[in-house]
Amino acid sequence: EDQVTQSPEALRLQEGESSSLNCSYTVSGLRGLFWYRQDPGKGPEFLFTLYSAGEEKEKERLKATLTKKESFLHITAPKPEDSATYLCAVRTKMDSNYQLIWGAGTKLIIKP
Amino acid sequence: DAGITQSPRHKVTETGTPVTLRCHQTENHRYMYWYRQDPGHGLRLIHYSYGVKDTDKGEVSDGYSVSRSKTEDFLLTLESATSSQTSVYFCAISAGGPTDTQYFGPGTRLTVL
Numbered sequence: 008e009d010q011v012t013q014s015p016e017a018l019r020l021q022e023g024e025s026s027s028l029n030c031s032y033t034v035s036g037l038r039g040l041f042w043y044r045q046d047p048g049k050g051p052e053f054l055f056t057l058y059s060a061g062e063e064k065e066k067e068r069l070k071a072t073l074t075k076k077e078s079f080l081h082i083t084a085p086k087p088e089d090s091a092t093y094l095c096a097v098r099t100k101m102d103s104n105y106q107l108i109w110g111a112g113t114k115l116i117i118k119p
Numbered sequence: 120d121a122g123i124t125q126s127p128r129h130k131v132t133e134t135g136t137p138v139t140l141r142c143h144q145t146e147n148h149r150y151m152y153w154y155r156q157d158p159g160h161g162l163r164l165i166h167y168s169y170g171v172k173d174t175d176k177g178e179v180s181d182g183y184s185v186s187r188s189k190t191e192d193f194l195l196t197l198e199s200a201t202s203s204q205t206s207v208y209f210c211a212i213s214a215g216g217p218t219d220t221q222y223f224g225p226g227t228r229l230t231v232l
Contacts, residue, residue, distance in 0.1 A: 041220070051162075
Protein backbone atom coordinates (compact mmCIF):
# COMPACT_ATOMS: atom_id res chain seq x y z
CA GLU A 8 0.00 0.00 0.00
CA ASP A 9 1.30 3.45 -0.94
CA GLN A 10 2.13 5.47 2.14
CA VAL A 11 3.65 8.83 3.10
CA THR A 12 4.92 9.42 6.64
CA GLN A 13 6.16 12.70 8.05
CA SER A 14 8.31 13.04 11.13
CA PRO A 15 8.43 14.42 13.68
CA GLU A 16 4.77 15.32 14.25
CA ALA A 17 5.88 18.50 15.97
CA LEU A 18 9.19 20.28 16.32
CA ARG A 19 10.06 23.18 18.59
CA LEU A 20 13.21 25.14 17.84
CA GLN A 21 14.82 28.28 19.08
CA GLU A 22 15.21 31.07 16.58
CA GLY A 23 18.41 30.42 14.63
CA GLU A 24 18.51 26.70 15.45
CA SER A 25 18.73 24.78 12.18
CA SER A 26 17.00 21.42 11.73
CA SER A 27 15.34 19.10 9.22
CA LEU A 28 11.88 17.69 8.66
CA ASN A 29 11.47 14.24 7.13
CA CYS A 30 9.01 12.83 4.60
CA SER A 31 9.44 9.12 3.94
CA TYR A 32 7.43 7.30 1.31
CA THR A 33 6.71 3.82 0.04
CA VAL A 34 5.00 4.13 -3.34
CA SER A 35 4.90 2.10 -6.48
CA GLY A 36 5.92 4.81 -8.90
CA LEU A 37 7.06 8.28 -7.89
CA ARG A 38 5.97 11.05 -10.23
CA GLY A 39 6.92 13.97 -8.04
CA LEU A 40 7.18 14.97 -4.38
CA PHE A 41 5.64 18.22 -3.18
CA TRP A 42 6.25 20.37 -0.12
CA TYR A 43 3.63 22.82 1.10
CA ARG A 44 3.47 25.22 4.03
CA GLN A 45 0.20 25.70 5.92
CA ASP A 46 -0.47 28.53 8.36
CA PRO A 47 -3.27 28.18 10.94
CA GLY A 48 -6.68 28.81 9.41
CA LYS A 49 -5.33 28.94 5.85
CA GLY A 50 -4.94 26.65 2.89
CA PRO A 51 -1.65 24.93 1.99
CA GLU A 52 0.82 27.12 0.13
CA PHE A 53 3.03 25.48 -2.49
CA LEU A 54 6.78 25.51 -1.84
CA PHE A 55 8.64 22.95 -3.98
CA THR A 56 8.35 20.04 -6.36
CA LEU A 57 11.11 17.42 -6.61
CA TYR A 58 11.16 14.74 -9.28
CA SER A 59 14.28 12.61 -9.00
CA ALA A 60 16.74 11.39 -6.40
CA GLY A 61 19.54 13.86 -5.84
CA GLU A 62 17.45 16.86 -6.78
CA GLU A 63 17.55 19.89 -4.46
CA LYS A 64 15.56 23.13 -4.38
CA GLU A 65 15.97 26.20 -2.20
CA LYS A 66 13.83 29.13 -1.17
CA GLU A 67 15.09 31.60 1.41
CA ARG A 68 15.88 29.55 4.56
CA LEU A 69 14.37 26.34 3.19
CA LYS A 70 16.07 23.62 1.16
CA ALA A 71 14.33 20.46 0.01
CA THR A 72 16.21 17.32 -0.98
CA LEU A 73 15.08 13.97 -2.35
CA THR A 74 16.39 10.41 -2.15
CA LYS A 75 14.78 7.20 -3.38
CA LYS A 76 12.98 6.68 -0.08
CA GLU A 77 12.59 10.08 1.55
CA SER A 78 12.74 13.82 1.32
CA PHE A 79 14.12 16.30 3.79
CA LEU A 80 13.13 19.89 4.30
CA HIS A 81 16.13 21.62 5.84
CA ILE A 82 15.51 24.87 7.68
CA THR A 83 18.57 27.03 8.21
CA ALA A 84 18.62 29.69 10.95
CA PRO A 85 14.82 29.76 11.21
CA LYS A 86 12.84 32.79 12.28
CA PRO A 87 9.52 32.89 14.15
CA GLU A 88 7.71 33.59 10.88
CA ASP A 89 8.78 30.14 9.66
CA SER A 90 6.40 28.64 12.23
CA ALA A 91 3.76 26.65 10.33
CA THR A 92 2.74 23.13 9.50
CA TYR A 93 4.74 21.68 6.62
CA LEU A 94 3.00 19.14 4.42
CA CYS A 95 4.53 16.62 2.07
CA ALA A 96 2.69 14.91 -0.79
CA VAL A 97 3.78 12.25 -3.25
CA ARG A 98 2.32 11.85 -6.70
CA THR A 99 2.17 8.30 -7.98
CA LYS A 100 0.97 6.65 -11.15
CA MET A 101 -0.85 3.36 -11.31
CA ASP A 102 -2.00 2.16 -14.72
CA SER A 103 -3.14 5.39 -16.34
CA ASN A 104 -4.22 7.10 -13.13
CA TYR A 105 -2.31 9.62 -11.07
CA GLN A 106 -2.94 10.14 -7.39
CA LEU A 107 -1.57 12.45 -4.73
CA ILE A 108 -0.87 10.91 -1.33
CA TRP A 109 -0.46 13.32 1.57
CA GLY A 110 1.45 13.04 4.80
CA ALA A 111 -0.14 14.26 8.04
CA GLY A 112 2.32 17.14 8.37
CA THR A 113 4.98 18.41 10.77
CA LYS A 114 4.06 21.34 12.98
CA LEU A 115 7.09 23.60 13.33
CA ILE A 116 7.29 26.15 16.13
CA ILE A 117 10.14 28.64 16.19
CA LYS A 118 10.54 30.42 19.51
CA PRO A 119 12.13 33.88 19.57
CA ASP B 120 -2.80 33.59 -3.23
CA ALA B 121 -4.08 32.03 -6.39
CA GLY B 122 -7.49 33.44 -7.22
CA ILE B 123 -9.51 30.94 -5.23
CA THR B 124 -12.30 31.77 -2.81
CA GLN B 125 -14.44 29.46 -0.74
CA SER B 126 -17.80 30.14 0.83
CA PRO B 127 -18.89 30.03 3.48
CA ARG B 128 -15.68 30.13 5.50
CA HIS B 129 -17.38 28.75 8.58
CA LYS B 130 -20.62 26.82 8.95
CA VAL B 131 -22.39 25.05 11.79
CA THR B 132 -25.24 22.76 10.87
CA GLU B 133 -27.27 19.93 12.30
CA THR B 134 -27.17 16.25 11.49
CA GLY B 135 -29.40 15.32 8.58
CA THR B 136 -29.43 18.70 6.88
CA PRO B 137 -28.04 19.25 3.36
CA VAL B 138 -25.04 21.52 3.05
CA THR B 139 -23.42 23.05 -0.05
CA LEU B 140 -19.94 24.51 -0.11
CA ARG B 141 -18.77 26.68 -2.98
CA CYS B 142 -15.39 27.10 -4.58
CA HIS B 143 -14.81 29.94 -7.03
CA GLN B 144 -11.66 30.49 -9.09
CA THR B 145 -10.54 33.34 -11.32
CA GLU B 146 -7.56 31.51 -12.88
CA ASN B 147 -9.53 29.69 -15.61
CA HIS B 148 -7.90 26.40 -14.55
CA ARG B 149 -9.47 23.28 -15.95
CA TYR B 150 -9.04 21.02 -12.91
CA MET B 151 -10.66 21.57 -9.52
CA TYR B 152 -10.55 19.39 -6.42
CA TRP B 153 -12.28 19.04 -3.07
CA TYR B 154 -10.32 17.75 -0.08
CA ARG B 155 -11.04 17.31 3.59
CA GLN B 156 -8.46 17.76 6.31
CA ASP B 157 -8.75 16.09 9.70
CA PRO B 158 -6.29 16.02 12.62
CA GLY B 159 -3.76 13.23 12.29
CA HIS B 160 -4.64 12.59 8.66
CA GLY B 161 -3.22 13.83 5.44
CA LEU B 162 -5.46 15.69 3.05
CA ARG B 163 -7.96 13.28 1.51
CA LEU B 164 -9.50 13.74 -1.92
CA ILE B 165 -13.29 13.74 -2.03
CA HIS B 166 -14.08 14.51 -5.68
CA TYR B 167 -12.43 16.28 -8.54
CA SER B 168 -13.44 17.84 -11.83
CA TYR B 169 -11.56 17.83 -15.11
CA GLY B 170 -13.90 20.18 -16.93
CA VAL B 171 -17.42 21.59 -16.96
CA LYS B 172 -19.81 18.79 -16.07
CA ASP B 173 -16.91 16.30 -15.89
CA THR B 174 -16.32 14.96 -12.40
CA ASP B 175 -14.94 11.84 -10.73
CA LYS B 176 -14.72 10.33 -7.27
CA GLY B 177 -11.79 10.49 -4.90
CA GLU B 178 -10.90 8.19 -2.03
CA VAL B 179 -13.57 9.45 0.42
CA SER B 180 -16.55 10.28 -1.79
CA ASP B 181 -19.33 8.51 0.13
CA GLY B 182 -21.94 11.00 1.35
CA TYR B 183 -20.72 13.76 -0.96
CA SER B 184 -21.72 14.92 -4.42
CA VAL B 185 -20.31 17.64 -6.65
CA SER B 186 -21.34 19.76 -9.58
CA ARG B 187 -19.54 22.02 -12.00
CA SER B 188 -21.74 24.01 -14.37
CA LYS B 189 -19.14 26.72 -15.07
CA THR B 190 -15.37 26.67 -15.31
CA GLU B 191 -15.03 28.96 -12.31
CA ASP B 192 -17.36 27.24 -9.86
CA PHE B 193 -17.17 23.85 -8.18
CA LEU B 194 -19.82 22.93 -5.61
CA LEU B 195 -19.58 20.28 -2.92
CA THR B 196 -22.84 19.01 -1.43
CA LEU B 197 -23.30 16.93 1.67
CA GLU B 198 -26.63 15.27 0.97
CA SER B 199 -27.45 14.64 4.64
CA ALA B 200 -24.72 15.87 6.94
CA THR B 201 -23.35 13.56 9.64
CA SER B 202 -21.04 14.29 12.57
CA SER B 203 -18.26 12.34 10.82
CA GLN B 204 -18.29 15.03 8.14
CA THR B 205 -17.17 17.67 10.61
CA SER B 206 -13.91 18.78 9.04
CA VAL B 207 -12.07 21.52 7.22
CA TYR B 208 -12.75 21.43 3.50
CA PHE B 209 -10.30 22.74 0.96
CA CYS B 210 -10.75 23.44 -2.69
CA ALA B 211 -7.74 23.24 -5.00
CA ILE B 212 -7.11 24.00 -8.65
CA SER B 213 -4.54 23.01 -11.21
CA ALA B 214 -4.04 24.08 -14.79
CA GLY B 215 -2.76 20.89 -16.37
CA GLY B 216 -4.48 18.20 -14.40
CA PRO B 217 -3.07 15.42 -12.24
CA THR B 218 0.51 16.07 -13.35
CA ASP B 219 0.39 19.72 -12.40
CA THR B 220 0.86 21.61 -9.13
CA GLN B 221 -2.28 22.16 -7.09
CA TYR B 222 -3.07 25.52 -5.49
CA PHE B 223 -5.41 25.74 -2.56
CA GLY B 224 -8.20 27.98 -1.35
CA PRO B 225 -8.54 29.26 2.23
CA GLY B 226 -10.81 26.46 3.42
CA THR B 227 -14.26 26.06 4.98
CA ARG B 228 -14.60 24.86 8.55
CA LEU B 229 -17.77 22.78 8.84
CA THR B 230 -19.19 21.60 12.12
CA VAL B 231 -22.05 19.10 12.13
CA LEU B 232 -23.84 18.88 15.49
